[in-house]
Amino acid sequence: MNKFPAQLKKIRKEQNTTQDDLASQLFVTRQAISKWESGDSTPDLNNLIKLTDIFNVSLDTLVFGAEHETKVDTSEFVFDPKHNRYVRRLGKMNFWDFLSGYWWAVLAIAFIIGFFSIF
Amino acid sequence: MNKFPAQLKKIRKEQNTTQDDLASQLFVTRQAISKWESGDSTPDLNNLIKLTDIFNVSLDTLVFGAEHETKVDTSEFVFDPKHNRYVRRLGKMNFWDFLSGYWWAVLAIAFIIGFFSIF
DNA sequence: ATTATTACGAAACCATTAGTTGCGCAAATT
DNA sequence: AATTTGCGCAACTAATGGTTTCGTAATAAT
Numbered sequence: 001m002n003k004f005p006a007q008l009k010k011i012r013k014e015q016n017t018t019q020d021d022l023a024s025q026l027f028v029t030r031q032a033i034s035k036w037e038s039g040d041s042t043p044d045l046n047n048l049i050k051l052t053d054i055f056n057v058s059l060d061t062l063v064f065g066a067e068h069e070t071k072v073d074t075s076e077f078v079f080d081p082k083h084n085r086y087v088r089r090l091g092k093m094n095f096w097d098f099l100s101g102y103w104w105a106v107l108a109i110a111f112i113i114g115f116f117s118i119f
Numbered sequence: 120m121n122k123f124p125a126q127l128k129k130i131r132k133e134q135n136t137t138q139d140d141l142a143s144q145l146f147v148t149r150q151a152i153s154k155w156e157s158g159d160s161t162p163d164l165n166n167l168i169k170l171t172d173i174f175n176v177s178l179d180t181l182v183f184g185a186e187h188e189t190k191v192d193t194s195e196f197v198f199d200p201k202h203n204r205y206v207r208r209l210g211k212m213n214f215w216d217f218l219s220g221y222w223w224a225v226l227a228i229a230f231i232i233g234f235f236s237i238f
Numbered sequence: 239a240t241t242a243t244t245a246c247g248a249a250a251c252c253a254t255t256a257g258t259t260g261c262g263c264a265a266a267t268t
Numbered sequence: 269a270a271t272t273t274g275c276g277c278a279a280c281t282a283a284t285g286g287t288t289t290c291g292t293a294a295t296a297a298t
Contacts, residue, residue: 002168018245032286034247041285042164044255045182049121059178063164107228137274151257153276160256163284 003065005039011055011062012037026050122184124158130174130181131156145169 012022019033026033026047035041043051052059131141138152145152145166154160162170171178 002164004164020245028285029287030246031248031288035286038247040248044163044285045121045123045161045167047285048164049182059182063168063178139274147256148258149275150259150277154257157276159277163256166256 002063004042004063005037007062007065008033008051009037011057015055022054025054121182123161123182124156126181126184127152127170128156130176134174141173144173 012019019037020030023030023033028047032041032043036043048059048062052062055062131138138156139149142149142152147166151160151162155162167178167181171181174181
């Protein structure tokens, strides 16, 4: 449900920053960060918002985890930023969408296979 | 930046529920809700999460509003101006994803091209 | 080797503040 | 006109977010 402590640690490590460094950016002590990551305390909304700015992630990612976003079938759903949620796309469209991006590769493979199929 | 107080009031009104009613769902007093909406205080993360459950909105919508440009994981998603939405990034991995899903189509095209290239 | 330095955790304490209690007051309902 | 509904405000307190202080393990430096 609330994955904030683990998320904070994970994201912080990913950005290769220390608790000390993060603390100075938030104008809190290093130990405060430690408590957040160990689940001993929870930052107030202001600091939560600051964290989203520093790490450039959404609030939902910060407290629910990235799985919240990747849990959906991304070949079936696309992210609609306007409504901040995933919406279903037309399944048959996917093939042509991908084809429009990779027609050159398909053609290349086709020609290679086609060339050898002569013999 | 932080539009939570206004957002809460707005969303609550949209769902046609009263401060009293909302309070009982959160097991807090009616006055607590009043303070949240007037910006006199801010709910802790637990109550924020409960609010997202009750209203069925994202945390970002709740504190930033729907108009807010939501942060998207740009390593996973890129904005496609053609379709005016975020789509899964077309990277090296996706090509193989595509190929594994549509190898039959590639083969078909290959054979067609190969067939005609005989003449 | 041993002395810093880096990176973090844990306990005790304090100060802020989230949430409660109590009062009041319009605007609908009855 | 009396009651109910819906909400805001001031004073209080109980909870807790953040600090201070102490400790430890792991590297890096001398």
